[in-house]
Amino acid sequence: MGNEVVRVENVSMRFRLDQNRVQSLKEFIVKRLSHQMKYKEFWALKDVSFSVEKGDVIGIIGRNGAGKSTILKCIAGIYKPTSGKITARGNIVPMLELGSGFDMEMTGQENIFLNGAILGYSEEFLKEKHDEIVAFSELGDFIYEPIRTYSSGMLMRLAFSVATVVNPEILIVDEILSVGDSKFQNKSRARMNELMGGGTTVFFVSHDIRQIKEMCNKVAWLSHGELKMFGSVSEVCSAYEAWTE
Missing domain, CATH: 3.40.50.300 (P-loop containing nucleotide triphosphate hydrolases)
Incomplete structure (x- = not known):
């Protein structure tokens, strides 16, 4: 090739x-x-x-x-x-249907680990990158709220932040x-x-x-x-x- x-x-x-x-x-x-x-x-x-x-x-x-x-x-x-x-x-990291791997009842923080695992990232890697993901998403304390309370924009911001944390x-x-x-x-x-x-x-x-x-x-x-x-x-x-x- x-x-x-x-x-x-x-x-x-x-x-x-x-x-x-x-x-x-x-x-x-x-x-x-x-x-x-x-x-x-x-x-x-x-x-x-x-x-x-x-x-x-x-x-x-x-x-x-x-x-x-x-x-x-x-x-x-x-x-x-x-x-x-x-x-x-x-x-390959696909950013197609952003947030499709999210659980609406779980908090934003829990979904970082859930969605990250779906994208193939290890728990250790996600723990290491956690603060960076939260900071990029600009969700502040909303990260501890269930994502069913999020607007669609907030949901997309979290999904984008998780998906682009790696190179x-x-x-x-x-x-x-x-x-x-x-x-x-x-x-x-x-x-x-x-x-x-x-x-x-x-x-x-x-x-x-x-x-x-x-x-x-x-x-x-x-x-x-x-x-x-x-x-x-x-x-x-x-x-x-x-x-x-």
Whole structure:
């Protein structure tokens, strides 16, 4: 693989969409046993291939439904592609559904250890980084309150603080920099820039082309599940902007 960190080879991803309007469990069982269940196939990704080198910051662009989040979830290992292969070298930290590993009844502090464990961090490491995480999140004494009392912004701030406490080799980010208020957004952007400057390879989805131009060095443009273009930021963004006008 040379300097390659991630290689995506002929990746396709199929989903089966349920088209049954079933009113009860009984109706579901009857239809299932009599093979009357109807499904529609949907290909979210079709034969996508590209490779990424260490330290690359890859912007992933495209309209809604283009397959952007699906390709991130495949690289993160959340989805197994229907066909094709993804090879990744290094530890991956996905910041996709922030806070999805949280327990609403537990305190913020307890969730640092819970969410950190889900992301693969050891208890010793989290104890060592605890104060840094709390300080970055700016939650103050709210860290000792159950997170069901948190606003969505507070929840995102805690999740972002836990996820970015390490210097991952591969970071996967989906529209993350809209976290919290503008002050925290600036801080989270600075943290992202720090990670990028430290040699972390980043996959980054955003609808904001200015943000892509500012933060990325390569861009993958997806359209209807297909890779329309992959290359330098200026080249791909210019083509995308001309296409969307």
